[in-house]
Amino acid sequence: MEIIRMKHPQRGLNLPQLAVALGFFDGVHKGHQKVIEMAKEKAGELGVKSGVMTFYPHPKEVLRPETAKEVKYLSAIEDKAELIGFSGVDYLIIVEFDPRFADLSPQQFVDQYLIGQNIVHVVAGFDYTYGRMGKGTMETLPFHSRGMLTQTIVKKVASTKEKISSTSIRTALVKGDIRKVNDYLGRLYTLSGNVEHGEKRGRTIGFPTANVSVDDKTLTPAPGVYAVTANVEGDSFEYTGICNIGFKPTFHDEKPDAPVLEIHLFDFSKTIYDTHITVYFHDFVRGEVKFSGVDELVDQIKKDVDQVKTFFSDRVT
Structure with missing residues (x-):
């Protein structure tokens, strides 16, 4: 072309x-x-x-x-x-x-x-x-x-009976209805960007994450947790993982100007700062929640990870 x-x-x-x-x-x-x-x-x-x-x-x-x-x-x-x-x-x-x-x-x-x-x-x-x-x-x-x-x-x-349009897809996306978004697109909704340095808090609680810098002109899904796959630049393997989009209310009293996209990839231990990554959204897990402390957050992340792993294993079988 x-x-x-x-x-x-x-x-x-x-x-x-x-x-x-x-x-x-x-x-x-x-x-x-x-x-x-x-x-x-x-x-x-x-x-x-x-x-x-x-x-x-x-x-x-x-x-x-x-x-x-x-x-x-x-x-x-x-x-x-x-x-x-x-x-x-x-x-x-x-x-x-x-x-x-x-x-x-x-x-x-x-x-x-x-x-x-x-x-x-x-x-x-x-x-x-x-x-x-x-x-x-x-x-x-x-x-x-x-x-x-x-x-x-x-x-x-x-x-x-609803017209498939960019407007209807945007409406579904900001509601976190990723299944509807993917159905209307005929493909998985995708965000991509470079991995940047974040607060590095995830590694201290056992769930290291990659912070993805997404173009601020691209629409992100509603704040919450999602089942995702990802391609990392220079790596032909497609990884499964869990993605959080939001404002980290457990750690921030004041709401940041823009949501942060961070992804935890399963069975992945490489250092990928400044590397381009493409994230594919498969399913919505839950909305963003402010927890009482780190322990409650970690317990919920463990449940989220189990749910996402089950989601992908069910798709394989």
């Missing part, structure tokens, strides 16, 4: 004829996957190359700068590119969403970023919008394209 980055004003890049999937695709969930697969299918029917056109950063960061800090992603742009790459499309086009691009009329967007880039077929969800204030829709696209491209509208993808 070839990755192409565009910034307004963008002239034609002499691309081959393309059938593209249009969307923001945060998380690349099941609904997104259907749109992308349809673009690949149409490309095959038309005898052209397949592509995905997405945008970065999120429009809310540009259009509502006062709330930019509140915008959290299900997948960083690098992770999104990797996930889209797994689909097997030929091109990924990332358009920088800035004030000038946001000010394009629907007609200008179609002329400059679709027709002007040799796109001959567009696939998007039924609720996709384009152009200034989102005034362009899939219903208006035939008018704006003047018959110079064709289109396919993908109906909503639902689970138990």
